[in-house]
Amino acid sequence: MTSVRRLQMRMLERLIRLVPGVSLQMSVRELGALDWPIKRPRPYRRRLFDAALAPMAPRVRKMCPSFKEVHDYFKELKSSYSEWELALVAHIRGIIKKEGYQVMGICHRLATKQRTEWLTRNQLRLKGLEFRDYGNRIIRKVFEDTPLQPLNDTIFVATNCQLFGKDINALRAMITECEKIDWLMPIAVVYGSRILSISEVKELCKLPSFEDHRAQTVQLLSRPSMDLISTISYHTHDLIRTLEMVGKQKTST
Structure with missing residues (x-):
């Protein structure tokens, strides 16, 4: 019993010696x-x-900003544009005016390899379409204070890209080519300053030719005016002949 007690005391002493060293370390x-x-x-x-x-250099106590300050900071950061971004916006507007783009297709895109994207760009260029992906932030600034500004809060909110064309035939090319590409899906089309839905564009694509349809439309619109002009001219000449006959009768009497 005494030997066990002595062994316990020795272990306790060793533990006491070890504890200060560990705590100091x-x-x-x-x-x-x-x-x-x-x-x-x-x-x-x-x-x-x-x-x-x-x-x-004493330590400076940092104060955590409030939630409102953080929210206002990110809101201001989202609405502000740097000089580089403003220059890019002006460059895009200049390209649209210089190239004479009248048709713009807005497509939802999925992630794909860079090689596949560049191959698609070249294929679309052969069809008369220009593939561009400037980002929604830049595009929203491009169409600010324009008839296309309603698209900023409804269309330009996801991962989108743009297809530009120069004439009305680009509408058919956009629909047919996007059906062949599995990572592009058209969601809206702009012709001039008018926003068209995909269903409307597909109905237009069913026509045999846009130019023939345009010629027929112009002919139908011009027919009432031509009929009106011919009717007015007929009555005018008839009135002139009647007045001439009345004048001749008065002179003869």
């Missing part, structure tokens, strides 16, 4: 890595530099 490590994200002591020169600089 842990405190030194914690002080060394107080401002360091990695749980290890910093180099000696770094600690010496911090100790020498501490009286000259």
Whole structure:
């Protein structure tokens, strides 16, 4: 019994001797890595530099911004544009006017390989279409204060791209080519300043030729005016002949 008691006392003494050393070591490590994200002591020169600089540059207490300040900051950041972005917006507007683009197709796109995207660009260019992906933020600024501004809050909110064409025949090319591409889906089409739905464009694509349809439309619209002109001219000439006959009768009498 006494031997067991002595053994317990010896183990307790050894434990007491070990505990201060462990606590001292842990405190030194914690002080060394107080401002360091990695749980290890910093180099000696770094600690010496911090100790020498501490009286000259005291720590500044940082205040956490409120939720309203953070919300206002990100709102202002979202609505503001840098000089580079404004220059890009002016460049896009200049290209649209210079190239004479009258048709714009807005398509929802999926992620694809860069090689596939460039191959699709070249294929669409052969069909008279220009594939562009400037991002919704830039496109919203391009169409700001224009008849197409309602698209900013309804269409330009997802991963979109644009297809530009120069004439009305580009409508048919957009629908037919997008059906062949599995990562492009048209969602709206703009012709001039008018926004067309995909269902309307598909109905137009069923016509044999846009130029023939345009000629027929112009002919139908011009027919009433031509009939009106011929009717007015007939009555005018009839009135002139009647007045001439009346004048001749008066002179003869």
